[in-house]
Amino acid sequence: ETGVTQSPTHLIKTRGQQVTLRCSSQSGHNTVSWYQQALGQGPQFIFQYYREEENGRGNFPPRFSGLQFPNYSSELNVNALELDDSALYLCASSLGGEGYGYTFGSGTRLTVV
Amino acid sequence: GNSVTQMEGPVTLSEEAFLTINCTYTATGYPSLFWYVQYPGEGLQLLLKATKADDKGSNKGFEATYRKETTSFHLEKGSVQVSDSAVYFCALSPTPGGYNKLIFGAGTRLAVHP
Numbered sequence: 569e570t571g572v573t574q575s576p577t578h579l580i581k582t583r584g585q586q587v588t589l590r591c592s593s594q595s596g597h598n599t600v601s602w603y604q605q606a607l608g609q610g611p612q613f614i615f616q617y618y619r620e621e622e623n624g625r626g627n628f629p630p631r632f633s634g635l636q637f638p639n640y641s642s643e644l645n646v647n648a649l650e651l652d653d654s655a656l657y658l659c660a661s662s663l664g665g666e667g668y669g670y671t672f673g674s675g676t677r678l679t680v681v
Numbered sequence: 682g683n684s685v686t687q688m689e690g691p692v693t694l695s696e697e698a699f700l701t702i703n704c705t706y707t708a709t710g711y712p713s714l715f716w717y718v719q720y721p722g723e724g725l726q727l728l729l730k731a732t733k734a735d736d737k738g739s740n741k742g743f744e745a746t747y748r749k750e751t752t753s754f755h756l757e758k759g760s761v762q763v764s765d766s767a768v769y770f771c772a773l774s775p776t777p778g779g780y781n782k783l784i785f786g787a788g789t790r791l792a793v794h795p
Contacts, residue, residue, distance in 0.1 A: 658725065
């Protein structure tokens with residue numbers, strides 16, 4: 569079975585720009601969650617999608633948005649990038665919302681300059 | 682609110698030493714508890730889990746027991762190897778079954794020397 573694949577692996581953007589990060593979930597998984605991991609910190613929950621609908625959101629502003637597609641892959645979009653958005657963005661897929669079933673991708677390292 | 686506190690790292694040990702990484706939590710209800718490991722350049726991997734009080738999770742020689750009375754979930758291993766060098770994250774899921782989201786601690790870096 570394939571794992572979770574994220575693209576790109578690294579990205580450099582300028583403050584104020586917009587970015588789209590992509591995630592292909594593990595085969596058979598219908599739920600995707602996104603996390604932001606700042607340097608030296610633990611991952612912070614951004615939001616979760618289940619069957620193409622957002623069903624949970626963390627303490628992130630509306631400029632963080634997402635999509636889930638019929639094949640359960642997902643996108644994370646961030647508008648009006650700020651320097652503090654520099655982080656590793658992790659995607660995790662699961663069958664349903666069960667935390668112990670999460671499979672994490674290797675992440676996208678976003679640097680905002 | 683819900684939160685997880687881990688001991689600060691780095692933790693530096695010699696091979697075959699005993700490992701303890703402390704983790705305490707604050708939560709309402711009955712959360713599920715997890716330990717994840719992150720190797721350099723990789724995503725997080727689930728190491729072990731416990732879903733109710735007094736449960737012991739174990740995997741690859743690592744163990745942790747869900748202690749509701751002390752709100753703790755300390756990670757232990759009797760004899761570490763160089764290959765155990767990584768960052769370890771304690772996490773909780775605020776609802777039974779782990780639905781919806783994980784709340785992570787800040788992580789503890791472990792360095793094991795030969």
